[in-house]
Amino acid sequence: MPKCLLVGVDGSDSGKRALEFARGRAEDLGARLVLAHVIPWSPYSFNTPEENEQRHARRQAELAAAEEQLLGPARELAGDNIEVVTLAKHGDRAETLNALAEEHGADHIIVGRTGESRIRSKFFGSVPSELTMIADVPVTVVP
Amino acid sequence: MPDLILAQSIDERISNAMNPVSSVIEGIVFFSIPVAGVNLPLIVLWLVAAGAFFTVYLGFINLRGPKHALELVRGQYSDPEDAGEVTHFQALATAVSGTVGLGNIAGVAVAITIGGPGATVWMIIAGFLGMSSKMAECTLGVKYRRTRPDGTVSGGPMYYLEKGVAEVTGRARAGKTLAILFSLSCIGGSIGAGNMFQANQATAQIIAVTGGADSPVTNFRWVVGLIFAVFVGAVIIGGIKSIAKVTEKLVPLMAGIYLLAALVVILANLPAVPAAVAEIFTQAFALESATGGIIGALIVGFQRAAFSNEAGIGSAAIAHSAVQTNHPSTEGHVALLEPFIDTIIICTMTALIIVISGAYLDPVAGELGGVALTSAAFATVIPWFPNVLAIAVIAFAFSTMLTWAYYGMKSTGYIFNDSETAETVFKVIFCIFVIVGASLSLGPVIGISDSMLFLMAIPNVIGLYILASTLKKEIFTYRAKVASGEIAKVEH
Numbered sequence: 001m002p003k004c005l006l007v008g009v010d011g012s013d014s015g016k017r018a019l020e021f022a023r024g025r026a027e028d029l030g031a032r033l034v035l036a037h038v039i040p041w042s043p044y045s046f047n048t049p050e051e052n053e054q055r056h057a058r059r060q061a062e063l064a065a066a067e068e069q070l071l072g073p074a075r076e077l078a079g080d081n082i083e084v085v086t087l088a089k090h091g092d093r094a095e096t097l098n099a100l101a102e103e104h105g106a107d108h109i110i111v112g113r114t115g116e117s118r119i120r121s122k123f124f125g126s127v128p129s130e131l132t133m134i135a136d137v138p139v140t141v142v143p
Numbered sequence: 144m145p146d147l148i149l150a151q152s153i154d155e156r157i158s159n160a161m162n163p164v165s166s167v168i169e170g171i172v173f174f175s176i177p178v179a180g181v182n183l184p185l186i187v188l189w190l191v192a193a194g195a196f197f198t199v200y201l202g203f204i205n206l207r208g209p210k211h212a213l214e215l216v217r218g219q220y221s222d223p224e225d226a227g228e229v230t231h232f233q234a235l236a237t238a239v240s241g242t243v244g245l246g247n248i249a250g251v252a253v254a255i256t257i258g259g260p261g262a263t264v265w266m267i268i269a270g271f272l273g274m275s276s277k278m279a280e281c282t283l284g285v286k287y288r289r290t291r292p293d294g295t296v297s298g299g300p301m302y303y304l305e306k307g308v309a310e311v312t313g314r315a316r317a318g319k320t321l322a323i324l325f326s327l328s329c330i331g332g333s334i335g336a337g338n339m340f341q342a343n344q345a346t347a348q349i350i351a352v353t354g355g356a357d358s359p360v361t362n363f364r365w366v367v368g369l370i371f372a373v374f375v376g377a378v379i380i381g382g383i384k385s386i387a388k389v390t391e392k393l394v395p396l397m398a399g400i401y402l403l404a405a406l407v408v409i410l411a412n413l414p415a416v417p418a419a420v421a422e423i424f425t426q427a428f429a430l431e432s433a434t435g436g437i438i439g440a441l442i443v444g445f446q447r448a449a450f451s452n453e454a455g456i457g458s459a460a461i462a463h464s465a466v467q468t469n470h471p472s473t474e475g476h477v478a479l480l481e482p483f484i485d486t487i488i489i490c491t492m493t494a495l496i497i498v499i500s501g502a503y504l505d506p507v508a509g510e511l512g513g514v515a516l517t518s519a520a521f522a523t524v525i526p527w528f529p530n531v532l533a534i535a536v537i538a539f540a541f542s543t544m545l546t547w548a549y550y551g552m553k554s555t556g557y558i559f560n561d562s563e564t565a566e567t568v569f570k571v572i573f574c575i576f577v578i579v580g581a582s583l584s585l586g587p588v589i590g591i592s593d594s595m596l597f598l599m600a601i602p603n604v605i606g607l608y609i610l611a612s613t614l615k616k617e618i619f620t621y622r623a624k625v626a627s628g629e630i631a632k633v634e635h
């Protein structure tokens with residue numbers, strides 16, 4: 001089975017470096033790339049009635065924005081020589097990236113370092129550190 | 144102090160102007176027949192009958208449904224592809240923060256003051272029956288909801304009354320009439336129970352914790368009202384979402400603190416609990432008592448429960464209808480948890496605390512009424528709790544006002560074809576009544592609030608009866624599919 005790498009796309013500089021790193025690895029290995037953007041969302045949040053009313057429309061808008069602003073440019077950055085799939089999904093970032101990796105048969109997850117301050121990540125954690133704790137496949141964090 | 148005299152006269156003038164209006168409306172909605180020497184308002188009978196009818200007609204769904212409801216809330220039947228849509232948990236949480244509030248704190252105290260401890264049992268029974276009517280209205284709310292071209296979703300009694308009743312009876316005009324009647328009374332209910340009652344009780348609690356009769360605020364209730372009105376206006380007219388967001392987060396936190404404190408008070412009085420429970424049950428079925436015995440306890444218990452959980456009123460169907468689901472019955476199941484949380488759990492705990500503390504036996508209890516009585520009961524064990532309760536009451540009152548402003552706005556939108564001008568006029572009127580509600584004394588406010596709220600139940604319950612067989616088919620077909628495994632749990 002050909003190899004598959006899942007890359008977290010978030011529009012940040014380190015995210016772009018992660019994608020470049022992944023592209024290099026994919027070219028070397030002849031692997032597919034899955035470019036995924038996760039929109040932070042929890043099924044257990046407390047919303048106002050207006051938010052619920054507009055949720056369906058907002059979700060569509062968020063997915064469209066992710067495709068246009070993040071995944072489209074990322075696909076271009078990946079170039080034409082590699083087989084690329086792009087995905088946008090709502091959920092907890094680390095958990096969803098791991099689930100998508102499993103769903104698409106990715107054997108490696110590559111993400112950028114999010115660069116939160118030490119204090120912030122101590123209290124709230126960060127996506128890369130959480131991912132390294134829960135992921136079922138190896139994770140590479142690109143600085 | 145001319146300022147003070149002026150201020151008193153503003154409060155009094157508002158009170159004097161509203162009192163006659165309040166008694167006329169109350170006289171109509173609460174038209175009563177004497178039963179065993181106690182007045183039984185027909186509207187209370189109307190709601191209880193609806194709850195009892197749907198409990199039997201849907202085969203005691205309030206006993207059989209909760210297990211599946213919990214599975215739905217935990218997302219066990221949610222398609223992972225729908226991530227980002229409104230979940231069952233979110234729809235339930237939004238609806239619960241609209242209903243949990245002063246009805247649970249002030250309403251229970253009012254029930255026990257007027258109906259004695261026995262009213263608690265009847266509140267629980269009303270909550271149990273209310274689970275069925277709540278399920279009925281929320282299932283229909285989703286079934287007949289309307290999705291606009293821009294993707295926003297609106298649902299609620301006005302839509303199932305219009306579309307559903309027309310579909311079943313073939314009389315479009317009958318459906319439309321019921322829908323308009325519902326919307327009009329919903330606008331009234333939003334201004335009464337959803338606004339004036341909330342503003343009134345929040346103000347009362349602020350006065351209580353700042354020194355009671357000596358409080359500097361006592362003669363400036365309208366100023367407190369004005370401050371509330373400015374905040375409500377900032378959200379509903381100014382569109383400042385951050386205030387609404389903070390409130391939405393604060394309410395569950397406050398509810399948690401409230402329940403925790405309630406447990407502390409109950410545990411501190413553990414030896415007194417059996418006696419309190421016995422007191423509640425004997426009073427509930429006592430033929431004679433100071434407060435009118437079984438009938439008095441029953442009526443006031445049912446009335447306060449209905450006010451608290453709003454089952455049969457139709458309001459929750461508006462809040463529940465934005466959920467993502469392919470089967471309207473799923474949200475009906477989830478909705479039946481609402482009276483359970485609101486009335487059976489939270490109200491019962493409040494009642495226990497009031498009875499254990501004996502606060503309701505105080506000769507001035509009747510004057511205290513509402514929140515002040517609950518506050519006094521908590522203070523017997525946790526002396527500083529009234530301050531926390533004041534914050535909780537303000538948060539609950541504020542979130543309930545925002546939710547009801549939404550219900551009122553949806554009803555206005557329904558009547559005036561989503562006209563923005565009409566909705567803005569409604570919002571301004573809503574803010575003005577925050578000040579009115581804060582200024583009045585409790586009596587007339589309860590009168591108006593109850594009347595307008597219960598008026599909504601008339602068109603709504605008529606619609607529920609007309610749509611009963613459609614509803615039964617919807618729910619039973621769904622349950623059969625779940626039982627057969629055609630609708631299966633989703634692996635996450």
